Amino acid sequence: MPVETTAPPVTLSKDEILRYSRHLIMPEVGMEGQLKLKNASVLLVGTGGLGAPLGLYLAAAGIGRIGLVDFDVVDFTNLQRQVIHGTKDVGRKKLDSAADRMADINPFVQIDRHEVALTSENALDIIKQYDIIVDGTDNFPTRYLVNDACVLTGKPNVYGSIFRFEGQATVFAYEGGPCYRCLYPEPPPPGLVPSCAEGGVLGILPGLIGMVQATETVKLIMGIGEPLNGRLLRYDALEMKFREYKLRRDPECPVCGDNPTIHELIDYHQFCGVPQGQMEDAKPIEGDIEATEVKQKIDRGDRFVLIDVREPHEYQICRIPQAKLIPLGELPKRVSELDTADEIIAHCKSGARSAKAVDFLKQAGFKKVRNMKGGILAWSDKVDPTVPKY
Amino acid sequence: MAKILIPTPLRQFVNKQDTVDVNGATIGEVLGNLTGHYGDLRRQLYNDEGKLRSFVNVYLNDEDIRYLGKDSTPVKENDTISIVPSIAGGVQSR
Numbered sequence: 001m002p003v004e005t006t007a008p009p010v011t012l013s014k015d016e017i018l019r020y021s022r023h024l025i026m027p028e029v030g031m032e033g034q035l036k037l038k039n040a041s042v043l044l045v046g047t048g049g050l051g052a053p054l055g056l057y058l059a060a061a062g063i064g065r066i067g068l069v070d071f072d073v074v075d076f077t078n079l080q081r082q083v084i085h086g087t088k089d090v091g092r093k094k095l096d097s098a099a100d101r102m103a104d105i106n107p108f109v110q111i112d113r114h115e116v117a118l119t120s121e122n123a124l125d126i127i128k129q130y131d132i133i134v135d136g137t138d139n140f141p142t143r144y145l146v147n148d149a150c151v152l153t154g155k156p157n158v159y160g161s162i163f164r165f166e167g168q169a170t171v172f173a174y175e176g177g178p179c180y181r182c183l184y185p186e187p188p189p190p191g192l193v194p195s196c197a198e199g200g201v202l203g204i205l206p207g208l209i210g211m212v213q214a215t216e217t218v219k220l221i222m223g224i225g226e227p228l229n230g231r232l233l234r235y236d237a238l239e240m241k242f243r244e245y246k247l248r249r250d251p252e253c254p255v256c257g258d259n260p261t262i263h264e265l266i267d268y269h270q271f272c273g274v275p276q277g278q279m280e281d282a283k284p285i286e287g288d289i290e291a292t293e294v295k296q297k298i299d300r301g302d303r304f305v306l307i308d309v310r311e312p313h314e315y316q317i318c319r320i321p322q323a324k325l326i327p328l329g330e331l332p333k334r335v336s337e338l339d340t341a342d343e344i345i346a347h348c349k350s351g352a353r354s355a356k357a358v359d360f361l362k363q364a365g366f367k368k369v370r371n372m373k374g375g376i377l378a379w380s381d382k383v384d385p386t387v388p389k390y
Numbered sequence: 391m392a393k394i395l396i397p398t399p400l401r402q403f404v405n406k407q408d409t410v411d412v413n414g415a416t417i418g419e420v421l422g423n424l425t426g427h428y429g430d431l432r433r434q435l436y437n438d439e440g441k442l443r444s445f446v447n448v449y450l451n452d453e454d455i456r457y458l459g460k461d462s463t464p465v466k467e468n469d470t471i472s473i474v475p476s477i478a479g480g481v482q483s484r
Contacts, residue, residue: 049479138479163477164398184476186444201479234474236398239408243395245449245474248457 010038010064016108020062033222034062038108040221041065043130045118045146047098048072049206050136050160050213052084057214059102059109063221066102067112067130070094077390081203118142120265123149132220134158134213140187141268147172147180148265151256156229158216160209165202165237167209170247171216173256174229182250183232187272205237287358289370291378294345298322304343309357310376314349318387320379328353331360340366347372347379349390392420392465395472403431417448418461420471435473445476 012020012034023029023037042063044051047070058066072094074085082094089097095113102111114126118137127133127149135146135157143161150157156174160167172179212233219225232245255262297304308315308323315325326334328348338344344366346354351374358371372378380387391411396404404410405428412427414420425432437443448455449472455463465471 140476140478143478161477162479166398166477168474168477183447184445187478188443188445188476232474234472243452243472245447245452245472246454246457248454250456 010035012038016062019106019108023062028224029222033224036222037062037218038064040132041067041130042217042221043067043069043127043133044136045069045133045142046136046138047082047084047094048078048136048138049081049162049201049203050210051098051134052082053207053210054134054136054214054217055084055098055102056105057211058217059106059111061214061218062106063109063217065110065112065130067114067126068095068098069114069116069118069126070098071115071117081201081206083207118145120145120268123265124153127153127155130155132156132158132217134160134217136160136210136213141272141274143180144187144271145265145268148255148262151179152264156220158213158220160206160213162201162205162209164200165205167205167212167235167237169209169212169216169228169233169235170231171220171227171229174220174227176249176256177229178247178249179253179256181255182253183247185250185253189273202237205235208235208237287370288351288373289345290373291382294347294372294379295383297345302343304345305338306372307338307344307346307357308376309346309348309354314390317390318376318380320347320376320387323347328357331357335361335364338366343368343370345370345372348375350375350377391467392469392471394420394424395470397473397475399475399477400431400434400473403434404428414465416459416461416465417450417455417463417471420465421448421461434475447474448472449474 017024020034023034024031040063042058044054044066047055047068074089074092074094074097076090078085079087084101085094085097093115095115099111099113102109116122123145133146133150133155135143137143137146147157150173157172159172159180160169216228219227230247232247234243234245249256251258254260294306306320306323308319308325309328309331311327312325344361346357346369348354351371354371354375358369361369376387377389380389391413394410394412396408396410401408410424412420412423414423421435425435435443435446442448450458450463450465451470
């Protein structure tokens with residue numbers, strides 16, 4: 001009779017032993033820890049800023065099976081931070097680009113490609129297939145979806161998020177610990193989320209936060225050290241400071257509390273106040289003017305004032321020569337620079353801020369004021385391709 | 391005087407400062423004095439009913455005020471108060 005053993009049913013090959021030798025010679029990892037990594041499965045939700053360093057290092061570390069969820073295509077604006085993708089990958093599916101790079105780093109890793117947007121319909125099925133879930137998404141609806149799905153399936157959720165120069169990281173839903181809803185019961189309404197004027201991210205930042213997530217993932221698998229659950233780690237790149245806050249399970253939490261009211265996945269776009277599709281489809285506004293019409297008016301020598309309501313640092317990137325820069329935030333105090341008798345056309349980067357400027361001016365008594373549809377991006381596409389897009 | 395740490399997304403409402411020193415004996419008083427001075431910040435921190443928004447956490451040193459005395463949590467000299475809003479990512483949508 002063979003002796004029953006609880007040891008994992010895999011061993012390391014000679015090539016693997018050589019590859020992982022710097023792990024194997026540390027007693028804290030050793031053969032036992034490396035086999036735990038090989039036996040483990042991790043799901044990376046997103047292969048963007050956070051997912052890129054996670055994919056590289058978790059593959060290198062020798063996680064046995066890594067699932068990737070993404071449906072996006074690599075574009076040039078990704079390359080400033082998504083280091084798993086290269087210039088040659090622009091236009092390819094992020095899944096293929098990331099999987100190729102990870103397979104090159106470590107052919108011993110099995111990579112599952114989930115070419116979908118994570119939704120309430122598919123999340124539980126996908127998440128069930130993995131031991132640990134790593135949240136590398138960039139939006140509130142998916143973050144609440146990942147959270148609830150992890151709580152409902154009992155999977156730890158290694159969380160990281162970034163904005164400009166600061167990041168947050170923790171481990172949710174680990175051994176009955178607090179979840180994302182315990183930290184933040186609700187997302188900000190869309191109106192309070194920073195617009196593109198205040199957005200952006202230091203390209204290196206997701207590297208650092210992604211590394212915190214990768215470290216926590218590997219620690220959870222090997223069962224070593226002090227995991228981040230119960231602590232919110234906050235990082236400020238400009239100050240170069242890490243701060244830590246206590247994070248508790250909320251007994252009133254609707255999903256992981258003592259009397260949960262959420263037992264299945266809900267509509268997360270509705271929960272976050274973002275109707276599906278709203279992000280992509282700017283709704284046409286009465287009186288919008290096309291960039292090409294604005295160009296015709298300039299060429300005809302029509303009398304009108306073109307105002308650019310972007311920020312000065314955006315004006316430095318590119319501009320329409322005839323435009324006068326009045327950042328949206330300064331418009332109220334600089335409104336006297338404009339004449340209600342003039343025809344006014346406002347533009348910004350893509351049309352959202354200039355729509356607000358038009359609303360403001362109309363309320364201030366301006367009658368002949370219109371929004372240039374699609375902003376300077378449309379100008380670059382339809383009028384002057386030498387104007388760079390950003 | 392307590393020191394309030396202002397997070398990146400809210401610095402635009404406090405003349406781009408990263409910390410603000412404010413007087414007050416409780417969290418409610420300190421935040422009241424802060425938003426009294428920087429009026430635009432008020433809408434970011436409080437809802438129409440005057441309650442702290444559920445995507446903004448306030449910590450006295452490293453402890454969440456929801457588990458202390460909320461707005462009536464006493465504040466001592468040299469305490470650090472952190473305002474930590476929810477962030478999702480740096481992607482520009484529109």
